[in-house]
Amino acid sequence: MRIAKVLIVDDRPENLLTLESLLEQPGIEVVRANSGEEALGHMLDHDFALILLDVQMPGMDGYEVAELMRGNRKTKHIPIIFVTAEGKGKAQVFKGYESGAVDYLFKPLDAHIFKSKVGVFIDLFHHKVALEQKSLELDQKLVELEELQQQLEQTNEQLLLLSITDGLTGLLNKRQFNANFSHEWKRAYRNKSPLSLIVIDIDYFKAYNDTYGHTKGDECLVQVAQALADTVKRDVDRTARVGGEEFAIILPDTELAGAQHVAERVRDNVELLAIQHKGSPVSEHVTVSVGAASIIPTQKEDTLSLIKAADAALYKAKGDGRNMCCSATLECELGAV
Numbered sequence: 001m002r003i004a005k006v007l008i009v010d011d012r013p014e015n016l017l018t019l020e021s022l023l024e025q026p027g028i029e030v031v032r033a034n035s036g037e038e039a040l041g042h043m044l045d046h047d048f049a050l051i052l053l054d055v056q057m058p059g060m061d062g063y064e065v066a067e068l069m070r071g072n073r074k075t076k077h078i079p080i081i082f083v084t085a086e087g088k089g090k091a092q093v094f095k096g097y098e099s100g101a102v103d104y105l106f107k108p109l110d111a112h113i114f115k116s117k118v119g120v121f122i123d124l125f126h127h128k129v130a131l132e133q134k135s136l137e138l139d140q141k142l143v144e145l146e147e148l149q150q151q152l153e154q155t156n157e158q159l160l161l162l163s164i165t166d167g168l169t170g171l172l173n174k175r176q177f178n179a180n181f182s183h184e185w186k187r188a189y190r191n192k193s194p195l196s197l198i199v200i201d202i203d204y205f206k207a208y209n210d211t212y213g214h215t216k217g218d219e220c221l222v223q224v225a226q227a228l229a230d231t232v233k234r235d236v237d238r239t240a241r242v243g244g245e246e247f248a249i250i251l252p253d254t255e256l257a258g259a260q261h262v263a264e265r266v267r268d269n270v271e272l273l274a275i276q277h278k279g280s281p282v283s284e285h286v287t288v289s290v291g292a293a294s295i296i297p298t299q300k301e302d303t304l305s306l307i308k309a310a311d312a313a314l315y316k317a318k319g320d321g322r323n324m325c326c327s328a329t330l331e332c333e334l335g336a337v
């Protein structure tokens with residue numbers, strides 16, 4: 001338990017001695033002052049639980065000391081008991097209350113009354129200290145709670161990211177591709193706007209894995225994915241890994257000509273990576289076949305038609321020799337470059 005400091009103020013040493021002897025008990029530390037000025041000086045250095053203040057003192061009297069204390073932020077809540085030998089007239093008592101006394105004790109002091117009154121204020125002080133401690137603990141708990149909340153939000157963000165992205169390449173995963181594609185389809189249907197889809201397949205990827213091993217195979221996938229992501233510049237475009245070595249790009253508000261342009265840049269940028277591929281019959285480097293298709297949806301729930309068209313274009317690009325782009329409606333117009 002914290003020591004309760006009690007300030008006793010009296011101009012007469014014998015009164016200070018009396019007060020001090022009455023206050024002598026464990027848990028109480030007495031600080032003495034023999035003038036108002038000295039009392040105010042002590043206020044700066046200590047946090048008092050209680051002040052026993054003589055009213056009649058030469059120079060600054062008890063009322064003045066009390067008023068000055070009440071005007072100060074640090075001391076205005078410290079309880080004051082005036083100790084006075086003055087008449088017990090009401091006016092005197094009121095004056096004391098106006099200057100901030102919370103109680104009166106009259107000389108000669110009755111030990112029993114003195115101890116019981118002082119005891120009440122010491123108890124109050126301990127309650128106040130305990131409350132302050134609880135309040136501090138509560139503040140600390142709040143800080144911890146806020147930190148936990150932040151961690152939780154971060155974890156949730158990470159979980160969300162994990163649930164929608166492909167762990168290896170960081171592109172959208174198949175599930176999120178389906179969700180986005182369905183969303184864009186409905187939007188295009190509502191707005192009667194064109195929607196394009198590009199599907200990409202790495203040529204002879206099984207041979208690549210067989211030649212260089214799966215670790216290199218994964219590195220190759222990451223590089224190709226990065227090239228796709230770098231090719232697609234608009235925020236609305238979505239690049240996904242939809243199978244082992246299969247990728248797809250959703251291009252909202254894009255007609256076939258635009259999709260063909262992106263498809264060709266994709267093919268070009270993958271070739272520019274110049275990843276050696278000894279197992280490929282069509283190139284020294286890793287290449288991709290690309291299928292593009294475009295549609296202005298006329299039915300609300302016919303998403304498969306565009307996917308099938310893009311797949312068919314990809315199939316044609318593969319059949320025609322790979323490392324090329326084909327589109328569904330304009331067969332192999334782009335051709336191999």
Ligand SMILES: [Mg+2]
Pocket residue numbers: 010011012054055056057
């Ligand atoms: Mg006096």
